[in-house]
Amino acid sequence: MTVLEKGNITIHTENIFPIIKKSLYTDHEIFLRELISNAVDAISKLKMASFAGEVSGEVPDPEIVIRVDDSNKTLSISDNGIGMTPDEIKKYINQVAFSSAEEFIQKYQKDANDLIGHFGLGFYSAFMVAKKVEIDTLSYQPGSPAIHWSCDGSPEFELTESSRTQIGTTVTLTLMDDEQEYLAPERIRQLVKTYSDFMSVPIKFDNEIINKQKSPWKESAQNLTSDDYLEFYRYLYPFQEEPLLWVHLNTDYPYLLNGILYFPKLRPDVDVSQGHIKLFCNQVFVSDHCEEIIPEFLMPLRGVIDSPDIPLNVSRSALTNHRTVRSIANHIAKKIADRLKSLYDETPEEYLRCWEDVGTFVKYGSLKDEKFKKQVEDILVYKTTYKPTETTSANDSPKIEVESDDVWQNVESEKQGEFTYEKAGYTTLKSYLERNKERHENRVFYCTDTNTQATYVELYKGQGIEILFMDSFIDTNYFIPFLEREYSEVKFSRVDSELDKTLLQEDKANEIVDPTTNKTRSEQIKEIFELALNKPQVNIRTEALKSDNPQSTPPAMVLLPEAMRRFREMMALSQQQGMEFPDDHVLVINTTHPLIENIYQLSQGSIVQASGDSPSQEMAKMLCQHVYDLALISQKGLDAEGMKSFVERSNQVLTRLTK
Numbered sequence: 001m002t003v004l005e006k007g008n009i010t011i012h013t014e015n016i017f018p019i020i021k022k023s024l025y026t027d028h029e030i031f032l033r034e035l036i037s038n039a040v041d042a043i044s045k046l047k048m049a050s051f052a053g054e055v056s057g058e059v060p061d062p063e064i065v066i067r068v069d070d071s072n073k074t075l076s077i078s079d080n081g082i083g084m085t086p087d088e089i090k091k092y093i094n095q096v097a098f099s100s101a102e103e104f105i106q107k108y109q110k111d112a113n114d115l116i117g118h119f120g121l122g123f124y125s126a127f128m129v130a131k132k133v134e135i136d137t138l139s140y141q142p143g144s145p146a147i148h149w150s151c152d153g154s155p156e157f158e159l160t161e162s163s164r165t166q167i168g169t170t171v172t173l174t175l176m177d178d179e180q181e182y183l184a185p186e187r188i189r190q191l192v193k194t195y196s197d198f199m200s201v202p203i204k205f206d207n208e209i210i211n212k213q214k215s216p217w218k219e220s221a222q223n224l225t226s227d228d229y230l231e232f233y234r235y236l237y238p239f240q241e242e243p244l245l246w247v248h249l250n251t252d253y254p255y256l257l258n259g260i261l262y263f264p265k266l267r268p269d270v271d272v273s274q275g276h277i278k279l280f281c282n283q284v285f286v287s288d289h290c291e292e293i294i295p296e297f298l299m300p301l302r303g304v305i306d307s308p309d310i311p312l313n314v315s316r317s318a319l320t321n322h323r324t325v326r327s328i329a330n331h332i333a334k335k336i337a338d339r340l341k342s343l344y345d346e347t348p349e350e351y352l353r354c355w356e357d358v359g360t361f362v363k364y365g366s367l368k369d370e371k372f373k374k375q376v377e378d379i380l381v382y383k384t385t386y387k388p389t390e391t392t393s394a395n396d397s398p399k400i401e402v403e404s405d406d407v408w409q410n411v412e413s414e415k416q417g418e419f420t421y422e423k424a425g426y427t428t429l430k431s432y433l434e435r436n437k438e439r440h441e442n443r444v445f446y447c448t449d450t451n452t453q454a455t456y457v458e459l460y461k462g463q464g465i466e467i468l469f470m471d472s473f474i475d476t477n478y479f480i481p482f483l484e485r486e487y488s489e490v491k492f493s494r495v496d497s498e499l500d501k502t503l504l505q506e507d508k509a510n511e512i513v514d515p516t517t518n519k520t521r522s523e524q525i526k527e528i529f530e531l532a533l534n535k536p537q538v539n540i541r542t543e544a545l546k547s548d549n550p551q552s553t554p555p556a557m558v559l560l561p562e563a564m565r566r567f568r569e570m571m572a573l574s575q576q577q578g579m580e581f582p583d584d585h586v587l588v589i590n591t592t593h594p595l596i597e598n599i600y601q602l603s604q605g606s607i608v609q610a611s612g613d614s615p616s617q618e619m620a621k622m623l624c625q626h627v628y629d630l631a632l633i634s635q636k637g638l639d640a641e642g643m644k645s646f647v648e649r650s651n652q653v654l655t656r657l658t659k
């Protein structure tokens with residue numbers, strides 16, 4: 001073997017090797033990604049040279065071959081790309097590669113592990129795992145000799161002749177003793193799959209192609225079917241539920257950006273604060289964590305973004321404020337909004353199918369991002385009790401289907417005739433306000449829980465008042481206050497917070513019935529309840545509920561005034577607890593209900609016993625407590641103590657009634 005040249009690699013820091021080996025990155029494994037990327041570059045350079053007519057003879061089918069030699073503890077990566085002349089080796093490897101490595105190390109030594117991509121070290125990263133690196137190469141340039149370059153980790157290299165006859169390059173690493181894991185076939189396969197799966201050149205190992213090669217996000221959306229998108233999703237996230245919809249990003253100005261983002265179904269067990277989007281740079285995998293690039297509210301999205309314009313060697317904290325990155329984040333949010341808007345306009349059924357999950361993104365996005373909010377504000381929909389009849393338009397006065405007890409209507413069953421959001425039981429806030437402006441202008445009645453608020457919903461429905469269902473965590477804790485800030489004249493009232501005047505009639509019990517005390521019947525009823533319950537914190541009020549059939553209205557209702565309830569909910573949220581049901585609630589006694597009238601009559605019983613109350617007064621007292629318990633039950637249920645006394649009292653009342 002003739003030694004052509006011996007020399008020193010042009011670097012200025014003598015101890016650069018130990019730095020590289022020991023402390024630069026914790027994830028040494030990226031060396032394989034770097035070497036494969038160089039091989040792919042070399043192959044595309046040969047292709048370009050061939051297009052330019054610079055290559056004599058056939059250009060072989062591109063391939064990269066990885067080989068392991070267990071006995072020599074070597075791992076090699078071969079390509080049939082452009083190869084290198086001796087001069088190029090000197091220029092690119094000895095000077096450029098090493099000097100840029102030096103610069104890189106000096107710049108990033110401190111926070112290298114904070115970098116998003118650990119890019120830029122290139123060929124030199126081989127020294128993180130190898131005690132000796134050899135390059136065997138033959139350039140495509142006619143007459144160029146094949147050469148062999150070797151370096152044992154000292155700043156010295158050796159160039160010798162090589163017997164290589166095939167154009168291309170083989171890089172052989174003799175692995176360090178503590179880096180032998182990279183000889184294991186499974187480890188190699190796993191690394192190729194992680195980092196280089198979508199490189200467009202086939203990568204062979206053990207006579208098998210081990211990378212996927214095709215990167216759908218680089219294709220034009222027209223060339224992909226829904227099945228292609230779904231198949232790609234399954235490939236990226238095996239065993240996961242199908243995504244709801246996806247957005248294909250394809251921009252080349254002012255930055256290059258490709259990607260496919262999927263909306264997953266939001267499962268309660270999915271940690272939405274953790275990013276799942278994979279970041280690529282020219283099809284090379286960079287990171288599973290691109291939280292700095294994606295707007296926070298889109299974090300639960302999945303899929304791929306690929307942009308060579310995202311700087312990968314700045315620290316994560318610097319990324320967030322980087323101009324291009326900010327502009328990419330805005331672009332992604334806009335594309336997502338565009339996709340949702342076209343879905344809303346063009347395929348309402350599809351939009352509603354996804355709404356429950358997508359709605360959370362959209363609401364959260366509106367809270368977080370002013371621009372996004374502006375884009376989506378007209379496509380926010382809410383479930384409603386409103387049901388248009390075939391002849392009415394969406395903005396007619398509400399026709400509420402009183403009979404149906406299934407307020408969560410099934411979208412699928414609403415398919416006759418032209419599909420509208422209203423027919424499917426959904427509405428926008430704008431339509432709601434418009435439809436109801438005559439009856440209750442700028443007031444939105446809403447329900448957050450169909451079970452506990454069923455009595456109240458029935459009462460409103462009975463009077464033809466439209467109710468929106470805002471039942472998600474984000475609705476109750478953030479979105480309603482947000483909407484009130486946005487539309488300052490609009491107020492939201494939960495169905496159990498107050499009884500709207502449209503539900504009430506003039507209280508006939510207001511006439512004075514006791515000339516000696518000047519008390520009205522209502523005042524007496526209130527007193528009867530106050531005495532019977534003996535709960536000073538409960539604010540007892542009498543009202544006359546409107547109804548054609550008083551029997552069908554509740555005799556009493558528990559109300560939680562909106563502001564007080566919200567304040568308590570906020571407190572509970574900040575202490576990460578559920579809200580305790582407040583003792584200081586309102587109890588409304590419905591004076592039109594026959595039961596209340598009967599209790600009133602009973603309590604007027606005049607036979608006074610030694611103990612004080614007459615049997616009929618005792619009975620009236622028990623019935624008052626019972627009415628209150630029933631009102632509590634239909635609001636929040638009873639606790640253990642409450643249930644015990646309710647059952648005991650029920651038995652007493654029944655016994656007395658059957659005497």
Ligand SMILES: Nc1ncnc2c1ncn2[C@@H]1O[C@H](COP(=O)(O)OP(=O)(O)OP(=O)(O)O)[C@@H](O)[C@H]1O
Pocket residue numbers: 034038039041042079081082083084092093096097119120121122123124169
């Ligand atoms: N397999 C190869 N075939 C041909 N030339 C190669 C090969 N590997 C490296 N080179 C040459 O060596 C140069 C330096 O490689 P290195 O990986 O250090 O940096 P780079 O690829 O230019 O940049 P990056 O930092 O993005 O990796 C390359 O630009 C290329 O000219």
